[in-house]
Structure formats: structure tokens, C-alpha cells
Amino acid sequence: MSSNWKHIYSLYLFLGISCSTVFSQDIEPKQDVNVDDLGNVSDEFQELFFEALKQKAITNYDKAIEALEKCVEIDSSSKYLYLELGKNYLELKSYQKAEDNFNKVLKDKPNDRFILELLFETYFQQHKYEESTMIVEKLVRFNTMFKEQLANLYFLEKRYNDALTTLDELDDEYGVDPYREGLRKRISSKVTNPNSQISRLEKKISENPKEEQNYLNLIYLYSKNNQKEKAFEKAKLLLKKSPKSEFVHLALYKFYLEESNIQEAINSIKIALISNKIDKKSKHKLINDFLLFVDKNSQYESQLLNIVSLLSDNENSGSVFTELGHYYYKKDDKEQALNFYERSIKNNVNDFTLLKRILLLQLDLKRYEKAETGSKLAIELYPAQPIFYLINGVSSIHLEKAEKALDILGVGIDYVIEDQKMESDFYKQMSAAHQKLGDTTKASEYKQKANQLQKKS
Structure with a gap:
């Protein structure tokens, strides 16, 4: 296979x-x-x-x-x-x-x-897993990669130690594999007493102190078993044995943050982010962890931007940029919020909430050309959402396109259903558009409609 x-x-x-x-x-x-x-x-x-x-x-x-x-x-x-x-x-x-x-x-x-x-x-x-296991144990003789299925079957039979031992054998023969590492963590999460696995890994490390993966597996088990000091000691030992290790920094940055050794934590984060070996999901989690730290320790906010600059837009970083946008939005830093939201939308073009927030921020920051273009695309995606017609109308008014604004506002208001506040906003913008065109009578008429609705809402 x-x-x-x-x-x-x-x-x-x-x-x-x-x-x-x-x-x-x-x-x-x-x-x-x-x-x-x-x-x-x-x-x-x-x-x-x-x-x-x-x-x-x-x-x-x-x-x-x-x-x-x-x-x-x-x-x-x-x-x-x-x-x-x-x-x-x-x-x-x-x-x-x-x-x-x-x-x-x-x-x-x-x-x-x-x-x-x-x-x-x-x-x-x-679902005859016991019989399935017996067959796969025979198939392993033909191809040891069948051990991957065997590990899964052991998991289904709740033979967790056998499953982890089988994965170790695969790693010894074929090297580390991201899929198997994910599987290892899922299996390890079910182990209630990891002592036998810890002892086995300690023995493997003593027999082969240069094998990085054994340290990483042991660090994970110690951390999961709430033995953080031992996990930290093993991480530092691995760094001493293998100074060029990149994966160890996925563990070290957490320990450094917990002991308030911020500079070392930041150094570990940077090493992990520029690594070609570490997967995107791990990098994203790392940034989210640091973001939570900065949220409680705002004095390190400048370091956050420095760290994020190491993460490129082409790394499917949409969720990370969204979280960063939320962070700055809560702090009322609209420029930074918009910056990260705009980077995020590249991977989330159908996210209605995100799209609306970007367009409203663009209006707040007087980015009318962007808001006009973006709201036009949003209308194509969500033709029955009046908010996008309203944003397009507002942008057009500020870009001296009053007639176009009236056309789009006239279409959009038909989609307003039982929302007096939004209907009032439409009439206000229609009044502004007529004022631009010099039709003060119409401007006054729509302004009066807006005021009446505003009193009711």
C-alpha cells in the first residue's frame, strides 16, 4: 500500500x-x-x-x-x-x-x-477489532508499515501501551512522521498511567542519547502527567545534547513564559517560527499562546508585532491574523485591527462577520475607495444583506458619486426587514446624497423619515 x-x-x-x-x-x-x-x-x-x-x-x-x-x-x-x-x-x-x-x-x-x-x-x-488485530499482526510480516493500522487497532481495543510501542517501532525504522506524531498524542491522551511509557523512553534515551524524538515524546508525557519540572529539565537536556534542535523550542517557550524568562521565550518562539521543519499548526498555536500572554502583559506588545512579522501570509495564517485583529480591535487600535483583518480575509473570503467588520473599519478610517470596492464584492457574495448596500452607499457619497449612492441605497433598503435603526441609517444617507446633488427638498424629506424612525427605535 x-x-x-x-x-x-x-x-x-x-x-x-x-x-x-x-x-x-x-x-x-x-x-x-x-x-x-x-x-x-x-x-x-x-x-x-x-x-x-x-x-x-x-x-x-x-x-x-x-x-x-x-x-x-x-x-x-x-x-x-x-x-x-x-x-x-x-x-x-x-x-x-x-x-x-x-x-x-x-x-x-x-x-x-x-x-x-x-x-x-x-x-x-x-467492528471485529480483535480479529482485525490478529490479521494485521500477520500482515506486518509482509510490510512493517501495516504497524500503523496495528497501532490504530490497539487503540480501538484500548491497548494503549501496545499502540505506543508500535509507533515507537515505526519511528525507529522509518523516522518521525507528522501523522504518527498526531496519532501518538491522541493515544497518549487516553493513557491514565503513563509510568510504563515514561520508563521505556528513559531507557531508550540512556541507550541512545542522541535520538531527539525520544526526548520530545518524554517531554510530552511529563507535561501531560503534570510533571512540568521534569519536562523542562528534559527539554534543557535535549538542547544541551542537540543545540541545533528546532522542535525542542515548541516546549521550551512555554516553560520560559511560565518562569517569566521572557527573552528566552521570545528567542525560542522565533527559532520555531522560522523553522522549515515545524508544521504550520504548531506555529499558529505558538503565536496564539503568546497573544494570550501579551493580553495580560501589555508591555510586551511590541514584541508581538516583531514575532508576527516572521509569519508569512502564504502560510495559511488566516485564523492567527483573525485573532490578532480581535486583539487590537478590543484595544480600539483600529489601524492594527484592520491590518490583520485584511490579511486574514485572504483565507476567509466567505466569512460574513469578518467581511462586515473590515468594511466598517475602512469607513471609520476613511478608506472609502477600499470600502466601495469591498462592499461591491460583498454584495455579490451576500445579495440579500442590506449592510453591504449601506456601506457601498456611504463610500460612494464620500467619493462624490451621489447618484450611484442613491441607486444602490434604493436597492438595499428593500432588504431591510423589521430593523428601524438600519432603515433610519439608509434614509440618512439618502438625505446626504440628495444634499450633495443640491436637491434640498428631497434631502429634508429623507432626513425627516430618518428622524421619525430613530425616535421609534
């Missing part, structure tokens, strides 16, 4: 989702049958057997089974019959019948990888 597929399938395993189609596509159809494979059989047998293959090919599984059953009546000795019956029953989700037929084949071919894979799928679809 390809490594990418295995990650996808492992996710299905972990979530307990049915995935027979995905699994079936990955199994190589190496069991093609020709006349010689069938042995010395009658013409009628051959005709029925290949009719079954034809019907299966066009997804007529019931008819394929019917033809195969007739073959069994003629000669029940051919194992190909039970293989094909199993495959057809599997397609029909008749799992027990599929299982029975595959087991008939497996008696003669106990180490056939193809049959084992089919049987594994059949067991798993029935």
Missing part, C-alpha cells in the same frame, strides 16, 4: 468509519484466473465461472454469486470459487458470508497476503 493511502486509511480506522471502497481499490488484483488455474473442470463449470467474473465486473454481484453457487454444485474443490464468492459477498456487505468464504480459502493458504487483506477488511467492517 502507498504511504499516503495508509495514512488516510489509518484515519478511517481511528474514527471507526467504513471504508470498504478505499480499501478494495488498494488491493492489487493479483488473483486473476485463467482456464489452467481452474484445473481439470467441465466446460459447463468454466462457462459458469467466467460468467460469474463477467457479472462481477458489471457489478451484478447477486448474479455472480448465483453462477458461482452452481459451480460449487458441480465441483466444490476449487478454492477460487470461495475466493470469488467472498469478494462478491463483501461488495454486497454480506460480511458474515464473505468471512466464511475467505476463511475456507485461508485454510489452504494461511499466509496469502491478498486473502488476509480481504479478511481484514471484512472483520473491520463488522
Whole structure:
């Protein structure tokens, strides 16, 4: 199986989702049958057997089974019959019948990888995790990457130590993998007594003190077990053993912040942010953590901007920039809030609330051309939202486009439903537009309408 597929399938395993189609596509159809494979059989047998293959090919599984059953009546000795019956029953989700037929084949071919894979799928679809595990333990002999599925199955059986040990074996053989690290954390979160895992990692570190991942796993376990001092000591030890380690700073910055060693925390944050090895999600969490710190310690706000400058717009940083926008919006720093919101919207173009806030800030800061352009696009996305027509009208008035403003305000007010405050705002802007055009009578009329509604609201 390809490594990418295995990650996808492992996710299905972990979530307990049915995935027979995905699994079936990955199994190589190496069991093609020709006349010689069938042995010395009658013409009628051959005709029925290949009719079954034809019907299966066009997804007529019931008819394929019917033809195969007739073959069994003629000669029940051919194992190909039970293989094909199993495959057809599997397609029909008749799992027990599929299982029975595959087991008939497996008696003669106990180490056939193809049959084992089919049987594994059949067991798993029935949520028979213990049987699934037994099969995958055999499949590991063919390809050790099956251990990824094995770790997931151990998790489903609540064999957490076995699951983590299996992941360690994979890391030792193939190196660290982001998917497996995520899986490790999910499994570790279920471990109520991590002492055996801690002891095992301590032993691995003593045997191989240069292996970075063992330290990182141990730091995580100590932290999760609320042994922060031990976790901090291991992080500092790793930095001493491996001064160029970048991943260790994902742990160190938290410890430095907690002991108010702010400069060291900032240095760790910067190292992590410019790292090509650390994933975007971890970088975003790091910035969010520092943002929470700055919210309580405003004297380090200048450092926040310095740190954020290391995070590029092309790193899918929309959520981080949104949080930064919220931070400055609460502080009434409209310039900075708008700056981060505008960077955020690149990855959140359909976010109604964010879009509205950006446009209102642009009006407040007299960015009328931007507000006009943005509100026009917003109307295309949300044609029944009156706020965007109102913003477009206000922008047009300030850009000396009074006639255009009246047109757009006239359309937008029809979408106002039971909102006297907004309806009043529309009339105020219509009054302003008529005033610009020199029609004082209309301007006064709409101003009066606005005032009447304002009194009611």
C-alpha cells in the first residue's frame, strides 16, 4: 500500500468509519484466473465461472454469486470459487458470508497476503477489532508499515501501551512522521498511567542519547502527567545534547513564559517560527499562546508585532491574523485591527462577520475607495444583506458619486426587514446624497423619515 493511502486509511480506522471502497481499490488484483488455474473442470463449470467474473465486473454481484453457487454444485474443490464468492459477498456487505468464504480459502493458504487483506477488511467492517488485530499482526510480516493500522487497532481495543510501542517501532525504522506524531498524542491522551511509557523512553534515551524524538515524546508525557519540572529539565537536556534542535523550542517557550524568562521565550518562539521543519499548526498555536500572554502583559506588545512579522501570509495564517485583529480591535487600535483583518480575509473570503467588520473599519478610517470596492464584492457574495448596500452607499457619497449612492441605497433598503435603526441609517444617507446633488427638498424629506424612525427605535 502507498504511504499516503495508509495514512488516510489509518484515519478511517481511528474514527471507526467504513471504508470498504478505499480499501478494495488498494488491493492489487493479483488473483486473476485463467482456464489452467481452474484445473481439470467441465466446460459447463468454466462457462459458469467466467460468467460469474463477467457479472462481477458489471457489478451484478447477486448474479455472480448465483453462477458461482452452481459451480460449487458441480465441483466444490476449487478454492477460487470461495475466493470469488467472498469478494462478491463483501461488495454486497454480506460480511458474515464473505468471512466464511475467505476463511475456507485461508485454510489452504494461511499466509496469502491478498486473502488476509480481504479478511481484514471484512472483520473491520463488522467492528471485529480483535480479529482485525490478529490479521494485521500477520500482515506486518509482509510490510512493517501495516504497524500503523496495528497501532490504530490497539487503540480501538484500548491497548494503549501496545499502540505506543508500535509507533515507537515505526519511528525507529522509518523516522518521525507528522501523522504518527498526531496519532501518538491522541493515544497518549487516553493513557491514565503513563509510568510504563515514561520508563521505556528513559531507557531508550540512556541507550541512545542522541535520538531527539525520544526526548520530545518524554517531554510530552511529563507535561501531560503534570510533571512540568521534569519536562523542562528534559527539554534543557535535549538542547544541551542537540543545540541545533528546532522542535525542542515548541516546549521550551512555554516553560520560559511560565518562569517569566521572557527573552528566552521570545528567542525560542522565533527559532520555531522560522523553522522549515515545524508544521504550520504548531506555529499558529505558538503565536496564539503568546497573544494570550501579551493580553495580560501589555508591555510586551511590541514584541508581538516583531514575532508576527516572521509569519508569512502564504502560510495559511488566516485564523492567527483573525485573532490578532480581535486583539487590537478590543484595544480600539483600529489601524492594527484592520491590518490583520485584511490579511486574514485572504483565507476567509466567505466569512460574513469578518467581511462586515473590515468594511466598517475602512469607513471609520476613511478608506472609502477600499470600502466601495469591498462592499461591491460583498454584495455579490451576500445579495440579500442590506449592510453591504449601506456601506457601498456611504463610500460612494464620500467619493462624490451621489447618484450611484442613491441607486444602490434604493436597492438595499428593500432588504431591510423589521430593523428601524438600519432603515433610519439608509434614509440618512439618502438625505446626504440628495444634499450633495443640491436637491434640498428631497434631502429634508429623507432626513425627516430618518428622524421619525430613530425616535421609534
